[in-house]
Amino acid sequence: MSTWEETLSQAGCRxxxxxxxVMTVLAQAERPLVPQELLAxxxxxxxxxxxxxxxxxxxxxxxxxxxRRVHQDTKCQGYLLTAAGHRHVLICEKxxxxxxxxxxxDLAALIARVEERTGYQVKTHWLQLRGVCAECQ
Amino acid sequence: MSTWEETLSQAGCRxxxxxxxVMTVLAQAERPLVPQELLAxxxxxxxxxxxxxxxxxxxxxxxxxxxRRVHQDTKCQGYLLTAAGHRHVLICEKxxxxxxxxxxxDLAALIARVEERTGYQVKTHWLQLRGVCAECQ
DNA sequence: TTTACTGCAAAATGTTTGCACAACA
DNA sequence: TGTTGTGCAAACATTTTGCAGTAAA
Numbered sequence: 001m002s003t004w005e006e007t008l009s010q011a012g013c014r015x016x017x018x019x020x021x022v023m024t025v026l027a028q029a030e031r032p033l034v035p036q037e038l039l040a041x042x043x044x045x046x047x048x049x050x051x052x053x054x055x056x057x058x059x060x061x062x063x064x065x066x067x068r069r070v071h072q073d074t075k076c077q078g079y080l081l082t083a084a085g086h087r088h089v090l091i092c093e094k095x096x097x098x099x100x101x102x103x104x105x106d107l108a109a110l111i112a113r114v115e116e117r118t119g120y121q122v123k124t125h126w127l128q129l130r131g132v133c134a135e136c137q
Numbered sequence: 138m139s140t141w142e143e144t145l146s147q148a149g150c151r152x153x154x155x156x157x158x159v160m161t162v163l164a165q166a167e168r169p170l171v172p173q174e175l176l177a178x179x180x181x182x183x184x185x186x187x188x189x190x191x192x193x194x195x196x197x198x199x200x201x202x203x204x205r206r207v208h209q210d211t212k213c214q215g216y217l218l219t220a221a222g223h224r225h226v227l228i229c230e231k232x233x234x235x236x237x238x239x240x241x242x243d244l245a246a247l248i249a250r251v252e253e254r255t256g257y258q259v260k261t262h263w264l265q266l267r268g269v270c271a272e273c274q
Numbered sequence: 275t276t277t278a279c280t281g282c283a284a285a286a287t288g289t290t291t292g293c294a295c296a297a298c299a
Numbered sequence: 300t301g302t303t304g305t306g307c308a309a310a311c312a313t314t315t316t317g318c319a320g321t322a323a324a
Contacts, residue, residue: 119271134256
């Protein structure tokens with residue numbers, strides 16, 4: 001039983017073919033996929049998969065922190081499997097390939113300075129980088 | 138003639154009452170506003186303003202870097218006036234009030250490290266903080 | 275007076291919901 | 300066997316487009 005299946009079980013949710021299809025597609029993806037893409041690829045694994053179920057699966061997975069949404073200029077509905085402990089995303093602007101990297105410590109100083117200057121109390125942060133991957137350079 | 142009007146003129150665009158309304162509303166806003174909100178507030182300044190025009194104005198303004206889109210968990214269509222030279226946004230999770238702050242230098246070291254580790258060539262970055270503003274604490 | 279801009283209506287997209295049936299535990 | 304989950308259809312929300320009239324320059 002894989003990690004995500006355990007997470008689902010422990011949350012009282014069932015392991016279904018549809019959810020397995022969505023998860024498998026996400027696990028094989030190198031770039032953020034939108035619901036429509038997930039449906040198209042998922043249909044190869046589960047012939048009766050529907051867009052509605054993709055949406056509902058993503059909602060559940062996001063709640064359980066199994067996947068994360070990636071926001072980009074034009075589309076904000078790309079989903080990526082969550083890499084444990086890692087927080088930030090770097091996306092290739094040519095092929096869309098995404099990698100995650102850790103980095104919360106690097107921002108501590110910056111955040112402290114911003115808090116002092118603005119009077120805000122910073123709770124969460126969100127950093128996203130865009131560039132060109134090794135193969136597309 | 139204000140700065141945004143000059144920018145529009147130089148781009149060969151006209152200064153219209155509708156665009157003036159949208160810009161005025163944005164200038165007075167303390168938090169990101171979505172098209173619907175811009176319409177509602179803009180109607181007080183320009184009685185014939187339409188949602189279509191709000192969308193078209195925002196598209197133009199964004200192209201000219203007069204406004205920027207702010208992405209949040211639930212909505213990604215909030216617009217904010219661009220503060221010259223400043224890059225990052227900090228939003229209060231209680232009242233929505235947003236402030237911008239400079240900060241590109243702080244990330245240079247982090248970016249250099251990520252480039253080395255991933256092989257990517259980083260072009261742009263995007264940092265957004267969420268917290269509680271002084272008044273909401 | 276020219277032509278960029280606007281509003282309307284409608285189309286195109288994207289997302290959510292109600293409901294009866296299916297299938298996981 | 301009892302729910303939870305699914306697919307369908309339809310509702311809903313959001314964004315875009317075609318077009319004729321309007322108003323900036």
